[in-house]
Each structure stands twice: as structure tokens, then as C-alpha cells.
Amino acid sequence: MTLTRRRFLTGAAALGATALGATACTSPTTANPGRTTLWYSTNGLSEKVLGEAVQRFPAQKLTPNKVSGELNRRLLAALSGEAYLPDITMLGDGISTYFSATDRFADLNALGARQDESRYLPWKWQAGRSPGGFQLGFPIDTGPAALYYRHDLFAEAGLPSEPGAVAAALSTWDDYFEFAKRVKDKLPGRYLITDTKMVFTYSLAQEEQKYLDRENRYLADQSQVRRAWDRAVTAFRMGLTAGYAGAATGEGVDRRAAWTSGKEAAFVNASWITGNLKQSAPGTSGRWKVCQAPGGPGNQGGSFLAITRYCPDPQGAYEVVKWLMSPENQAASYLELGLFPSSPAVYSDPEVLAAEEFFGGQATIEVFGEIAEEVRPVYFSPWDITISDTYTDELANVESAGKDPDQAWQDARTAVERLLRRQGVLA
Amino acid sequence: MNRRWRYLPQYLAIAPFFVLFAIFGVYPVVYSLWLSFQRWNGVSEMKFVGLENFRFLLTDSVFWESIGNTLVIWVMSTIPMLVLSVLVALGLNSSVRHKGFLRVAYFLPNVTSIVAMSLVFGSFFSNEFGVLNWFLGLLGVDPVQWLTDPWAIRIAISVMIIWRWTGYNAIILLAGLQALPQDVYEAAKLDGAGPVQTFFRVTLPLLRPVLLFSVVMSAIGGLQIFTESQILLGDRGGPEGAGMTMVLYFYNTAFADNDFGYGAAIAWGIFVVVVLFSILNWRLVQRPDGGGK
The missing domain is CATH 3.40.190.10 (Periplasmic binding protein-like II)
Structure with a gap:
């Protein structure tokens, strides 16, 4: 059989159609059938x-x-x-x-x-x-949240630096703000608060309820949100935030550099940041410790x-x-x-309780474990991430664009309620 | 043989394009239109909500701001970019050494991965430890909050776009310059026109069609600004949403918030904006004195 153009075209088209048909009919339900x-x-x-x-x-x-x-x-x-x-x-x-x-x-x-x-x-x-x-x-x-802090800098400022003493001195967020102010006065250019988002996120993580109840109804009482918001704004007004809000926080170059330079002398975060901290600031090994976060146990x-x-x-x-x-x-x-x-x-596994060099010989799981066991159950709704982002976006506007906090709060509330109305949560 | 069947091989031969276009082009477009009337999180049952998504879109300040941001960033990047491209093209057109190398060098940013580029620019613009602020410090200028101040953000994004597209457009303009008839220049010289006069009175008017092409191309690119914002500032566009472009808002709504119905409605909103822009462009090219078709 000679290959004419017509035969070639017919053949090619038929082949194409078969291939399309075959894939359409045989896509398996699971990725690897039989496995x-x-x-x-x-x-x-x-x-x-x-x-x-x-x-x-x-x-x-x-x-x-x-x-x-x-x-x-x-x-x-x-x-x-x-x-x-x-x-x-x-x-x-x-x-x-x-x-x-x-x-x-x-x-x-x-x-x-x-x-x-x-x-x-x-x-x-x-x-x-x-x-x-x-x-x-x-x-x-x-992700139990704890306070990570530079014990050497705390000691330098003449303040408590051992985990037990720090935790005792910093049981509330207000204590923490006062403490941060003292560190800042003694050691100018050192901050204990990353940004308003840190305060808002971890303050809310300590509450028994967030935005919605387990039936996905918007809580009539949003006072816990307002409490977290007010704390964040207070930290900003007191001039305690390190001032690099917004730009892909947490992953930012600025924050890593601040860990290395000691500009960020403490922060509250969930345990999963440890790997990042060790990797970003190897030069500060041995100078960090962890203790209970101000405001109580929380998970993120x-x-x-x-x-x-x-x-x-x-x-x-x-x-x-x-x-x-x-x-x-x-x-x-x-x-x-x-x-x-x-x-x-x-x-309590002895293997995980080994002294950690990065944390000055502390076994951090003791602290995190204690926090994890005290966390209260809280419902995390499908919209929680978007709602939190809406609030923290507005906080970033306050922090870096000079927006009026009351206006920002109103705007955040309106945006959240609009979102929930679109989602059919609010009538 | 039946007339209809006689052309079957030809139809079959062109079929692959149409089949693939139907699957990957037409079907998603139609589906997204249908989706824009639904409320859907990607996993539960879809719920028909009529025009609610569109009603929401019209009153959504973030969407309107994202259109504004997109246009502002487009203007802020296109005008300096065109000026720079013309200068680079003129430079390359004059007798300089290593022409081939320079052309490749200017074109290189355009073929660099945007993601890699955005990461590099992220370190460059970084508020406190960035190269740029260090340099400004050497000059005695106060550091600029490149990634947190709303206008600095827009400048940072525009700089990235300028960096990426100047070389590309310079090469196109260079091709345009080389195609210009020499006799016009000779006539200008005879009439005693200086180099500046020649540039404004002869070169620029003759380059108009090529410049229009560059404007249209950058409008196409400009309406789709996404990666620069997303890598530099994250899904939500940074403080005051200054880097929130239309496409980033669509992406964030559909794929970060799992709000596919509303995401589809935003996509159709973007479509309308693009249509309006196309009409504008078309009118511009159609102007009788414009040398267009």
C-alpha cells in the first residue's frame, strides 16, 4: 500500500480520535488502581x-x-x-x-x-x-503557640530570662506590652512583636470561639475578635511592632534578617516556625528559649x-x-x-526530651507539650482563613499606611459580613 | 462519492485543532459563565444564585480598586518603558560595537522566569535589608518602605515590568527603525534639520505604527499583571491592596478562598474590561491620520 496524502490524513485523524476517545473512557477513579x-x-x-x-x-x-x-x-x-x-x-x-x-x-x-x-x-x-x-x-x-525569646538579650536588659520566670512575668498581653516597652527602652531597636498580625492571630487563637459556631452560624458575640483587634492596635500605638507588616509576613527577607541581627528579640508563634528559625538564623544558636505565650495556650x-x-x-x-x-x-x-x-x-518520650543546643539546652517539647494539652477545642469554619485575612489586611493598613484604626475596623467588619452574606451564612 | 464525504479527510485534518480548542477553550469559557451564576466551594453541591454574584461584583470595592490598580500600574510601567525602549533602540541602531551581544543582553530579561525574577526583586526592594535601600542610605536618602507603602508597591511592580519589557520592545522598535526609508533622512539633512528635530519630526512619526504595536502588546500584558504582585506581596496584594490587580483578585477568590462561583463572575468582569480596552485600542489604530488600516 502506498502512502498517499489522503490515506495519511485519514489515518492520522482516526488515530487522534481513538486516542481522545480512549483517554476519555478510561480515566480511573483513583490515581493508581489496585494500589x-x-x-x-x-x-x-x-x-x-x-x-x-x-x-x-x-x-x-x-x-x-x-x-x-x-x-x-x-x-x-x-x-x-x-x-x-x-x-x-x-x-x-x-x-x-x-x-x-x-x-x-x-x-x-x-x-x-x-x-x-x-x-x-x-x-x-x-x-x-x-x-x-x-x-x-x-x-x-x-501547632501549639509559645513565646520564642532571646534569653541573652532579656538578661542584658536586666529582665527575667529563664523560661519559668519569663512566663510568670508575662501572663497577659498587657504584661507583654509593658515588658516589650522596657526592653525597647533599655535596648533601642529591639522588638518583641513582629507585627499587628502576630498579636491578632495568636490572641484570637487563645479564645474559645472564633467567628462561627459549629453549625456555621455567625456568632452574635464577636467580642473575642474585637479583643484581639484592640490588643493589636494597642501594640502598634505603643510603637512596639517591628514594622515590616504586609510583605508576605513570616517568609520575608526582613524578618529573617531581624532574627539574625537580634532586632526581633522575641515573638509568639506556633511550634512549626522552629525549623524556619533554625535555618534562617543559625548564628543565634544557643541564645533562644521558649516559654508559655502571654494570654494563655492556643493552637495555630x-x-x-x-x-x-x-x-x-x-x-x-x-x-x-x-x-x-x-x-x-x-x-x-x-x-x-x-x-x-x-x-x-x-x-514524655525520653528521645524527644533531649536537650536542644539551639535553645540553650532546653527541651522545648516540655513547654509545647504542656501548651498543647491545655488548648481548648475551637471550631475552625471553612471561611476562617478568609475572615482572618480580612482583619489582618486592615491591620496592615493601620500599621503601614496610617489608616485610622476605627475606620479599618468598620471596613473589616463590613467586608466580612458581605463575604458571609454572599456565602449564604448571613441572610 | 457524496459531496459531503469527499472533503472528510480535509475536515479530519483540521479537526485536531478544533477538538482541542473545544475542550480546552470553548468548554471552560462556557462552564465559567455557568459557574458565575452558582455558589460553589469546589466540593459541596452547587447552588444556583442567579445574578447575585454579579450584583455583588458591581458593589465590590476591592474589584473596582483592582481595576484601578491594574490601569495605574499599566500606565506607570508602559510610559517609562516606551521612552526607555526608544532610547535603547536608537542606541542600538547607531554604530556601536558588540551590537549582537547587546541585543541579546537587552532581550534576556524577557525570557527569564518571572518567579525567579520576582524573588530576586523581593530581596532588592526589601524594606530594611534590601539592596536598594542600602544604596539609598549611601546617598543619604531615607529608606523607602518599598513593599509596604501603597505607592512604593506600585512603583516596585512597575519597575519589574519595565525591566522585563524594555529590551523586548527595543528590539521591535529597532526593527522598525531599520526599515525606515533613508531618503527622508537625506531630505531632512538637506533642509538643515538637526538630530533632535530629525528625531521628533521624522523618526517618531514614522515609527508610529510600531509604537502602536508596542502599546497594544503592553496593554495585553498589562491587563494580565499577576505574577509580579503575587510573588512580591502574596495572594492579597499587600497593604491597602495596592498591588491587588484584577487577575490576582480573581486568582485569590477562586483558588485561595475556594469561592469558584464568585471567582468566575470576577473573570467575566475582567472580560468586560478587556473588551472595553480592545475597543479603545481599535479606535486608536483606526484613526484616519494614524496610518493604520
């Missing part, structure tokens, strides 16, 4: 522990898959296409978004989770449960593992999840990546 696919984000789980799990559960054929970028975005895309879904997936603190779609997941209680519940922090376990009692998430890590961030409905062997998947999150493996993940354990048994 158990687990999606996790970079540094979200220990690769060493995952590697052991692959060996340990040959029947499940576990296939860990590191998702670069936003895991949540990819999961939403897979869920709406009902294709290439993971069997097990990591979920962040926006887990409540999925409470409205529990039909897409497996109820862990049906797989024996009730027996395992007691080994984990009760508030964290509850955060993975929908208002209807559906256990969607299995706890991975938590943390993640969960969930099993999708599309997993053909949910019981097998649950065994994997349970093993991955066993206290021993949480201890290993903490030592490797700083993922703060959600299982209190780890807090």
Missing part, C-alpha cells in the same frame, strides 16, 4: 516513616505521592472530576470545607477509630469531626489524614493511617521535621 495512593504535601509527613510503611503493608501496596504546591487545590480538582483521586489524603486546618461533603470520604469511626481516639489530644480529635459526628480526619500534627495550624470514599479497601487504608500516626512514628516525625505530635504520649 493505595497517599497524597501528602512537602514536609507534611516523614518520608522515612512512609518508606517503612510501604515495607510494612505489602497487601495495601502503599504509594506515597508528594504533591508539590497546593494539595487542597489538586484534591478539589480530582473530587470534581471524580478521577485520579487519592485513597488517603492529607488535609490542612481548612478541613471543615469538607464537612459539607462527607459523602466523599470514609467515616473513620466505622473503621475502628473510636478505640484509638483516647491516644490523641481531645481538641485535635474533635477538630477532625464534622458537626454531624462524622470522623473525617485522623490527627497528624498540631496542624493537619489531618482522611480516607476517601473511592478507596476500595478503607479498612486496610485505616491500618496504614493508624500506624503512620502511632506515637512512635509521631516522635520520629517530630525529630525529623518538627511536626508537633498530636499524641500526648510522645511528650
Whole structure:
């Protein structure tokens, strides 16, 4: 047969059509049919522990898959296409978004989770449960918030510098502001507050309620928000904020440089910042310590593992999840990546209680563990991140653009209420 | 053979484009229009809300500000960029050494990854430890809050756009310059016109079509400003939302806040703005004295 142009074109077109047709009909529901696919984000789980799990559960054929970028975005895309879904997936603190779609997941209680519940922090376990009692998430890590401070600088200012004494002197935010002022007077150019966002975020994290209740109703009483706001504005008015708000805070070059130079002599943050701090300011090793944050215990961030409905062997998947999150493996993940354990048994594990050189010989897990056990359960609604961003955006306007705080508060409130009205939360 | 079937191979041959265009072009466009009438977080049931998203959009101050920001940044970047490009093109057109190397060097910023570039510029503009403020300090100038002051933010973004596009447009203008007829210049010389007069009276008017092309191209780019803002300032556009552009607002609403219905409505809002802009551009090119078609 000679190859004419017409035959070639017909053939090529037919081939193209077949290829398109074939892919359309065979996209599998799960990413790797016949295997158990687990999606996790970079540094979200220990690769060493995952590697052991692959060996340990040959029947499940576990296939860990590191998702670069936003895991949540990819999961939403897979869920709406009902294709290439993971069997097990990591979920962040926006887990409540999925409470409205529990039909897409497996109820862990049906797989024996009730027996395992007691080994984990009760508030964290509850955060993975929908208002209807559906256990969607299995706890991975938590983010207890503490005060990180430069003990050498505190001592230089003639102020308490040992964790117990610092915590005792700084039980409230007002104490903290007074203290920050004294440090600033003694050592000009040193700050104890990153920005107004730090005060707002961690003050609100200590409250029993945020913006919405568990039924996703806007709380009539938003006084806790106003309290956090007023504290943030007070810190700004007293001139205590380091003054680099807004520009991708926390990740910014300025903040890292401020750690190294000692300009930022203390700050309140969840435990997950430790790795970043060590990496950004290696020269300050030995000069940091941690203690209870002013204002009480609070949590910021943390993640969960969930099993999708599309997993053909949910019981097998649950065994994997349970093993991955066993206290021993949480201890290993903490030592490797700083993922703060959600299982209190780890807090007394001698291996994690070793003296830390970076923190001047302190075993920081003692402090964080104590905070984690005292955190009160709080509901984190699907809109909490957007609402918090709205408030902290307005705080940044106050801090760096000179906006009137009352006007900023009004604008933030209006924007939040408009958002919730659009979302159907408010009538 | 039936007349209809006779051309089948030809139709099949052009089909791949249309099939792919239908899947990746038409379908998403139609779907996004449908989506803009829904309330959807990406996972729950969609809820039809009629025109509510659009009603919200019309009264959404952030959206209007984002249009303003986009236009301001576009103007702040395009005008200096065009002036610089013309100067660079004139320089390259005169007899300088290493012409080939210089052309490549000027074009290089345009093919550099924007993300890498934004990170470098982030360190450059950094408020306290940035190279720029260090340099200003040497000159005895007070540091500028490049990434927190609303107007400094817009300048910083504009500088990045200027840096990226000056070389590109200079190369295009250079091609335009080289195509200009020499006899006009000779006539100007005979009439006794100096170099400045020649530039304003001869070169610029003759370059008008090429300049218009550059303006249209930068308008297309300018309405899509996104990466510079996002990397430099994060999803929410920095203090006072000064770096919040239309596309960044759309991205933030749909993909950071999981508000896909409203995100789609914003996308259609951007579409309307782009249409208005296209009409404006078209009118500009259509002007009878403009030398356009």
C-alpha cells in the first residue's frame, strides 16, 4: 500500500480520535488502581516513616505521592472530576470545607477509630469531626503557640530570662506590652512583636470561639475578635511592632534578617516556625528559649489524614493511617521535621526530651507539650482563613499606611459580613 | 462519492485543532459563565444564585480598586518603558560595537522566569535589608518602605515590568527603525534639520505604527499583571491592596478562598474590561491620520 496524502490524513485523524476517545473512557477513579495512593504535601509527613510503611503493608501496596504546591487545590480538582483521586489524603486546618461533603470520604469511626481516639489530644480529635459526628480526619500534627525569646538579650536588659520566670512575668498581653516597652527602652531597636498580625492571630487563637459556631452560624458575640483587634492596635500605638507588616509576613527577607541581627528579640508563634528559625538564623544558636505565650495556650495550624470514599479497601487504608500516626512514628516525625505530635504520649518520650543546643539546652517539647494539652477545642469554619485575612489586611493598613484604626475596623467588619452574606451564612 | 464525504479527510485534518480548542477553550469559557451564576466551594453541591454574584461584583470595592490598580500600574510601567525602549533602540541602531551581544543582553530579561525574577526583586526592594535601600542610605536618602507603602508597591511592580519589557520592545522598535526609508533622512539633512528635530519630526512619526504595536502588546500584558504582585506581596496584594490587580483578585477568590462561583463572575468582569480596552485600542489604530488600516 502506498502512502498517499489522503490515506495519511485519514489515518492520522482516526488515530487522534481513538486516542481522545480512549483517554476519555478510561480515566480511573483513583490515581493508581489496585494500589493505595497517599497524597501528602512537602514536609507534611516523614518520608522515612512512609518508606517503612510501604515495607510494612505489602497487601495495601502503599504509594506515597508528594504533591508539590497546593494539595487542597489538586484534591478539589480530582473530587470534581471524580478521577485520579487519592485513597488517603492529607488535609490542612481548612478541613471543615469538607464537612459539607462527607459523602466523599470514609467515616473513620466505622473503621475502628473510636478505640484509638483516647491516644490523641481531645481538641485535635474533635477538630477532625464534622458537626454531624462524622470522623473525617485522623490527627497528624498540631501547632501549639509559645513565646520564642532571646534569653541573652532579656538578661542584658536586666529582665527575667529563664523560661519559668519569663512566663510568670508575662501572663497577659498587657504584661507583654509593658515588658516589650522596657526592653525597647533599655535596648533601642529591639522588638518583641513582629507585627499587628502576630498579636491578632495568636490572641484570637487563645479564645474559645472564633467567628462561627459549629453549625456555621455567625456568632452574635464577636467580642473575642474585637479583643484581639484592640490588643493589636494597642501594640502598634505603643510603637512596639517591628514594622515590616504586609510583605508576605513570616517568609520575608526582613524578618529573617531581624532574627539574625537580634532586632526581633522575641515573638509568639506556633511550634512549626522552629525549623524556619533554625535555618534562617543559625548564628543565634544557643541564645533562644521558649516559654508559655502571654494570654494563655492556643493552637495555630496542624493537619489531618482522611480516607476517601473511592478507596476500595478503607479498612486496610485505616491500618496504614493508624500506624503512620502511632506515637512512635509521631516522635520520629517530630525529630525529623518538627511536626508537633498530636499524641500526648510522645511528650514524655525520653528521645524527644533531649536537650536542644539551639535553645540553650532546653527541651522545648516540655513547654509545647504542656501548651498543647491545655488548648481548648475551637471550631475552625471553612471561611476562617478568609475572615482572618480580612482583619489582618486592615491591620496592615493601620500599621503601614496610617489608616485610622476605627475606620479599618468598620471596613473589616463590613467586608466580612458581605463575604458571609454572599456565602449564604448571613441572610 | 457524496459531496459531503469527499472533503472528510480535509475536515479530519483540521479537526485536531478544533477538538482541542473545544475542550480546552470553548468548554471552560462556557462552564465559567455557568459557574458565575452558582455558589460553589469546589466540593459541596452547587447552588444556583442567579445574578447575585454579579450584583455583588458591581458593589465590590476591592474589584473596582483592582481595576484601578491594574490601569495605574499599566500606565506607570508602559510610559517609562516606551521612552526607555526608544532610547535603547536608537542606541542600538547607531554604530556601536558588540551590537549582537547587546541585543541579546537587552532581550534576556524577557525570557527569564518571572518567579525567579520576582524573588530576586523581593530581596532588592526589601524594606530594611534590601539592596536598594542600602544604596539609598549611601546617598543619604531615607529608606523607602518599598513593599509596604501603597505607592512604593506600585512603583516596585512597575519597575519589574519595565525591566522585563524594555529590551523586548527595543528590539521591535529597532526593527522598525531599520526599515525606515533613508531618503527622508537625506531630505531632512538637506533642509538643515538637526538630530533632535530629525528625531521628533521624522523618526517618531514614522515609527508610529510600531509604537502602536508596542502599546497594544503592553496593554495585553498589562491587563494580565499577576505574577509580579503575587510573588512580591502574596495572594492579597499587600497593604491597602495596592498591588491587588484584577487577575490576582480573581486568582485569590477562586483558588485561595475556594469561592469558584464568585471567582468566575470576577473573570467575566475582567472580560468586560478587556473588551472595553480592545475597543479603545481599535479606535486608536483606526484613526484616519494614524496610518493604520
